[in-house]
Amino acid sequence: MNAVIIEDEEFASKRLARLIGELAPEIEISAQLSSVESGSAWFSQNTPPDLIFLDIQLNDGYGFDILDNLEDHPPVIFTTAYNEYAVRGFKYNGLDYLLKPIVKADLRTALDKFRKTSTNNEGFSELKFERMKQLFQKEYKHRFMVKVGNQFRSFDVDDIAYFKSNEGLIYLHTHTAQSYPIEYSIDQLENILNPIHFFRINRKFMVSVKAVIEIHTYFNSRLLLKLKPREETQVxxxxxxxxxxxxWLDM
Incomplete structure (x- = not known):
């Protein structure tokens, strides 16, 4: 029995492959792909596997785009970083899923379900895929426009280390230690930024995974972070x- 992993985060892909090896050693990982382009190319040149682990949102499109180009496909276990309410809709449609960051127990349950239903592909109808596309195809923000003096500058989200609320304003902090006010609230940022890359740690901070360089235990079951660029106040x-x-960090 073999499977293909399609996941654009290298660490997440390797971790998923390792967990599958621990929980289902009978499943051989035929390929670990990272994009719609590479996934489509692989399927055009290879026999379909018995199972697909498919990230819903990839850097160059959606996992559904790969399935759309196939005349037929095996069962799919989706992976997603979307919130629990969206996942309830997903579950209602009768498809397996793994909510990021993936928990070992959840993967075990999904694999057990696959083993029991591997001979019955009825749950993966075209109608259900169409419903899933409508539910999960959400665009996250890619750039922020900020005013610098009398000019405007655009920053890619990859350039941003964290967002901080200070005296009623939200500031964008770049990896190069620049800081600019933006016209968003922390609540709004939580909805428009990709949860794989940004996490709201409290009422005032939303940090990128690349900005977290040290984590320390703190009293009252909290954590103290050291960020890069350095933040003067305690985070x-x-x-x-x-x-x-x-x-989130362990995904």
Whole structure:
């Protein structure tokens, strides 16, 4: 039995492959692909696997784009970073899923379900895929326009280390230690930024994974972070967000 992993985060792909090896050693990973382009090319040149692990949102499109080009396909276990309400809709459609960051127990359950239903592909109808596309095809923000003096500059989200609320304003902080006010709230940023790359740690900070360079335990079950570029004030992960923050970093 073999499977293909299509995931644009290299670390997440390797971790998923390792977990599959631990939980289902009978499944051989035929390929680990990272984009719609590479996925489409692989399927055009190879026999379809028994199972596909498919990231819903890839850097160059959606995982559904790969499936659209196939006349027929095997069962799919989707991976997604979307919130629990969207996942409920996903589950209602009768498809397997893994919510990022992937938990070993969830993967075990999905694999058990696949083993039981591998001979029945009824749940993967075209109608259900269409519903899933409508549910999950959400565009995250790629750039921010900021005013610098009498001019405007555009920053890619990859350039941004973290966002900070200070005296009623939200500031964008770049990896090169630049800071600019923007016209967004932290609540708005949480909805428009890709949750794979940014995490809201408390009421004032939303950080990128690349900005976190040290993590220390802190009293009252919280965490103290060291960010790059350096932040003068203490950056603390609130107690109610600590567990999800650890899962976010461990994906």
């Amino acid at each position: 603390i992960v609130s107690r109610e967000r600590t567990t999800n923050f650890k899962r």
